[in-house]
Amino acid sequence: MGDVGSGAARQVAAGHDVIAVEKVGIRFKRNRRARRSFKDLFAGRTRRSRPDEFWALRDVSFTVKQGEAIGVIGRNGQGKSTLLKLVAEVVLPDEGRVGVFEGVAPLIEITGGFVDDLSVRDNVYLTAGLHGMTRKEVDARFESIIDFAEIGDFLDTPYKHLSSGMRVRIAFSVIAQLEEPIILVDEVLAVGDKGFREKCYRRIEELLAGGRTLFFVSHNERDLRRFCTRGLYLDKGRLVFDGPIDDALARYAADTA
Amino acid sequence: MSAATQLPPARKGGGWSRYRHSLWLLTRRDLRVRYSTSALGYVWSILDPLVMAGIYWFVFTQVFQRPVGAEPYIVFLLSALLPWMWFNGSVSDSTRAFLREAKLIRSTKIPRTIWVNRLVLSKGIEFVASIPVLAFFAVFSGAAVNVDLVWFPLGILLQAVLTVGVTLIVAPLVVFFRDLERAVKLALRFLFYASPIIYGTHDLPAELQGWAAFNPLSGVFSLYRAGFFPDQLDWYQVGVGGLMSLVLLAIGVLVFQRSERSVLKEI
Numbered sequence: 001m002g003d004v005g006s007g008a009a010r011q012v013a014a015g016h017d018v019i020a021v022e023k024v025g026i027r028f029k030r031n032r033r034a035r036r037s038f039k040d041l042f043a044g045r046t047r048r049s050r051p052d053e054f055w056a057l058r059d060v061s062f063t064v065k066q067g068e069a070i071g072v073i074g075r076n077g078q079g080k081s082t083l084l085k086l087v088a089e090v091v092l093p094d095e096g097r098v099g100v101f102e103g104v105a106p107l108i109e110i111t112g113g114f115v116d117d118l119s120v121r122d123n124v125y126l127t128a129g130l131h132g133m134t135r136k137e138v139d140a141r142f143e144s145i146i147d148f149a150e151i152g153d154f155l156d157t158p159y160k161h162l163s164s165g166m167r168v169r170i171a172f173s174v175i176a177q178l179e180e181p182i183i184l185v186d187e188v189l190a191v192g193d194k195g196f197r198e199k200c201y202r203r204i205e206e207l208l209a210g211g212r213t214l215f216f217v218s219h220n221e222r223d224l225r226r227f228c229t230r231g232l233y234l235d236k237g238r239l240v241f242d243g244p245i246d247d248a249l250a251r252y253a254a255d256t257a
Numbered sequence: 258m259s260a261a262t263q264l265p266p267a268r269k270g271g272g273w274s275r276y277r278h279s280l281w282l283l284t285r286r287d288l289r290v291r292y293s294t295s296a297l298g299y300v301w302s303i304l305d306p307l308v309m310a311g312i313y314w315f316v317f318t319q320v321f322q323r324p325v326g327a328e329p330y331i332v333f334l335l336s337a338l339l340p341w342m343w344f345n346g347s348v349s350d351s352t353r354a355f356l357r358e359a360k361l362i363r364s365t366k367i368p369r370t371i372w373v374n375r376l377v378l379s380k381g382i383e384f385v386a387s388i389p390v391l392a393f394f395a396v397f398s399g400a401a402v403n404v405d406l407v408w409f410p411l412g413i414l415l416q417a418v419l420t421v422g423v424t425l426i427v428a429p430l431v432v433f434f435r436d437l438e439r440a441v442k443l444a445l446r447f448l449f450y451a452s453p454i455i456y457g458t459h460d461l462p463a464e465l466q467g468w469a470a471f472n473p474l475s476g477v478f479s480l481y482r483a484g485f486f487p488d489q490l491d492w493y494q495v496g497v498g499g500l501m502s503l504v505l506l507a508i509g510v511l512v513f514q515r516s517e518r519s520v521l522k523e524i
Binding site: 026028088089090091092094104109110111112113115117118122126129130131132134 | 278279282286289290294363364365366367517518
């Protein structure tokens with residue numbers, strides 16, 4: 001795993017490829033309780049697919065250049081979140097290749113890394129550390145993380161005693177402080193109050209202005225138009241349209257009408 | 258706009274330092290959670306082997322008075338019981354390595370072997386922290402210490418290889434075959450009596466002694482015991498056990514690599 005990028009690929013030259021997805025396919029079991037065998041478990045990538053499996057994504061190819069803001073659209077269950085997870089490299093494809101040449105700040109299941117029994121302070125250090133920040137770097141950003149989340153009074157409260165809104169807030173501010181060049185956003189921001197959501201969106205705009213690459217999954221047309229310039233439209237696990245966001249949304253609207 | 262929004266320079270640090278960094282973070286988290294939620298903390302991790310040692314000491318020296326092991330028996334017991342707690346704890350926790358941390362694994366892309374290795378490391382640290390208990394009993398009961406004590410670290414190394422190998426096999430398989438969780442518990446209980454913990458390999462019937470070497474724990478425990486009981490050191494057992502441990506580690510790495518893709522989909 002780790003970075004596939006060579007030294008040359010990491011040079012910050014505007015417009016180089018940061019994500020390359022090549023003929024990617026991934027299949028899942030239709031029935032989670034389906035019978036398994038040892039043969040299944042160790043079968044390599046070349047195994048033929050079986051009747052109780054379906055391809056969540058198949059034959060998807062695209063590249064993303066540095067600084068692009070991409071919105072992924074499609075109906076429920078068409079592979080949007082799976083695509084995001086593939087780019088975050090938290091699942092691996094059965095076919096094709098996913099190359100991610102820069103660090104990624106994934107806003108996917110953001111509260112997942114937080115431990116109930118530890119205090120907010122410990123959790124911030126833990127999560128930031130798992131995403132590659134050193135202790136010193138966290139020290140330097142600690143204030144701004146806490147300020148952003150507006151939970152200064154709860155630093156030593158065990159995480160489990162926070163309200164669900166506070167949990168999302170602190171999780172978002174940790175990831176948003178990561179200095180990674182690629183940001184992945186799944187519909188996490190649906191939680192939290194309106195004021196905080198607006199604050200998150202402004203933060204994403206700031207990051208975009210700073211040259212970050214954005215990968216955004218949403219059903220909200222307004223949000224998509226606000227951030228994204230390019231749209232990927234997924235239907236039945238295939239990439240059916242790749243182009244300007246307005247055209248992608250129009251195509252989506254036409255299909256669902 | 259703050260400085261943090263500017264595009265950062267190329268990333269620092271190689272894969273290996275990042276691996277160590279993440280491994281250490283999660284290990285520390287494990288220890289911290291375990292000790293922040295219980296009042297007695299450290300005491301618990303030594304109380305368990307102490308109570309067990311007390312029971313076996315009573316049964317075998319006070320009730321039966323049948324000579325097994327060596328004198329002082331309490332040192333003989335603890336020198337294998339404490340490392341057994343490390344092995345037992347790591348393997349039984351590895352059955353839940355992926356299931357318990359599913360949310361975190363789904364959101365970070367750190368190398369997946371860390372989820373298993375952190376268990377071995379945190380239990381290993383607890384083992385090292387329990388060595389003073391062994392030292393205390395050795396002094397208290399007047400055990401003779403000899404130069405073979407230098408093999409103690411080799412025992413730790415060999416056991417680490419063995420434990421990592423076994424946990425790399427168990428952890429991914431349990432995700433697919435949940436029944437394995439209970440099977441592992443049962444196997445561990447069997448292994449406790451099948452390993453030279455409450456007895457030494459010399460106490461076995463002659464025809465079984467050759468086979469005992471194929472339990473890698475025999476070699477490991479003989480290294481730990483050598484410093485107090487020089488006649489327990491058996492290089493044949495250490496050699497066979499070491500070889501078995503390396504083979505298990507190789508199998509573990511293979512199983513883990515081949516099943517990683519499926520594990521990530523399943524959790």
